Amino acid sequence: MQSEGGGAGHGARHAAIIMDGNGRWAKRNRLPRAMGHYRGVEAVRRTVRAAGALGLECLTLYAFSSENWKRPEEEISDLMGLMRKFIASDLPEFIANGVRLKIIGDYTVLEPDIVAMLDDALARTANGQRTVAVALNYGSQQEIARAAAKAAQAGEITPESISAHLDTADLPPLDLLIRTSGEVRLSNFLLWQAAYAEMWFTDVLWPDFMPAHLEEALNSFAGRERRFGGR
């Protein structure tokens, strides 16, 4: 059932997830850290499917932050390897299901073959009706600084003009921000966009995140009173 303002019964159009806890999941299961990331990709796959089933217009996923370059080279290389595999294996499903891929953050500094794969995936999913936005080499402060510089160049620095130059300019307003693994912080993710977003935190580690958790978060969202400063 579609509600009046568009979107599904829960009323959310755009949810974003800080997918955290892969390392702790691996540790808890006495597995190599890379296995935590591997199982994290499986959680991504089922969450993308669940977002479609639950009627979200947009799902934004924090996959690699501009600060994650501080990690050991081997871990970064594992993450990039998983990225390659995921694009290759899941692009057909994105296309078949009408999912438009979007990247936020400066992905052009990733390894050239990944940039090429992403550009190809962006082109081939451009007509999708719903969006999965993946944050890669993403930092919100950097995004805001870039947007402010562009707004200044255009001669108008206002909240509206800055918003219009953010990487997320073409996405619906952020309704719900989810973080897994028990940390209660934003870690440089969607700082501007979260101004009036609802927050949902869970102790569940990302590789254990299930469609039922997304549904629980959306049910929680549906029960909240949003005021946007009014009364």
Ligand code: IPE
């Ligand atoms: C999230 O899991 C994945 C990325 C940041 C790429 P972590 O690797 O941060 O896992 P924890 O927080 O160490 O458990």
Ligand code: IPE
């Ligand atoms: C945030 O998680 C980044 C991603 C989930 C990609 P981190 O694990 O990097 O965040 P901190 O360092 O705990 O704040």
Ligand code: MG
């Ligand atoms: Mg972490």
